Amino acid sequence: MDDEQSNGGRPEITLVRWPEQEATRAALRSEGRPRMLLLNPTTPAPEPGDDLEDWVRIPVAEADLRARVRWLAHRVANGHGTRPEARPVLDDDGLFRVGDEWVALPPVEHRLARALLDRLGTVVTRDALAAAGWPDGAPGRNALDVHVLRLRRRLAPLSLTIHTVRSRGYLLAVSGPRTAASGS
Numbered sequence: 124m125d126d127e128q129s130n131g132g133r134p135e136i137t138l139v140r141w142p143e144q145e146a147t148r149a150a151l152r153s154e155g156r157p158r159m160l161l162l163n164p165t166t167p168a169p170e171p172g173d174d175l176e177d178w179v180r181i182p183v184a185e186a187d188l189r190a191r192v193r194w195l196a197h198r199v200a201n202g203h204g205t206r207p208e209a210r211p212v213l214d215d216d217g218l219f220r221v222g223d224e225w226v227a228l229p230p231v232e233h234r235l236a237r238a239l240l241d242r243l244g245t246v247v248t249r250d251a252l253a254a255a256g257w258p259d260g261a262p263g264r265n266a267l268d269v270h271v272l273r274l275r276r277r278l279a280p281l282s283l284t285i286h287t288v289r290s291r292g293y294l295l296a297v298s299g300p301r302t303a304a305s306g307s
Contacts, residue, residue: 134199136192141169141178152176157199159192174210175199198244211283211297213240221281231256232274239285239295248292 134157139148141160151158160178177195212220217233219226238247238255253261275285284298
């Protein structure tokens, strides 16, 4: 199971038995190549090496493994496999960093950003976002919309975009670098 898988034009994902093949994992990481770690049932979950890595416990159903490999390939193909130094990071002091750039966030926006960043590239429902922003009970619908708008504006210089997914919620994505010519 440590052969490379072809994913119909998507990036190839290498299956790596971990921790037995740690040297292979390290080599793939240094080459910037995506990999799926296969863990034994008793192996503790690894610290993430970068966004080009995911893991599953074995034994795993073939369909489940294929689905996880497809999802990792999708993330990589859509630019979510960022280099560690360019990966968005939100610290406990409310500083949102991407590379050498950063913005300061007020407490509510910090909690909203944490919920979005924890699910980078996937939809976070309005209810989940409201619960994250206001743990003691969410104010009206308008308050969430206003804070998401403010957060969008704060994150734009970091090449991060919050998309509205109609009737579902919001999705935080890494967008392309901004240029003066693009106007966005």
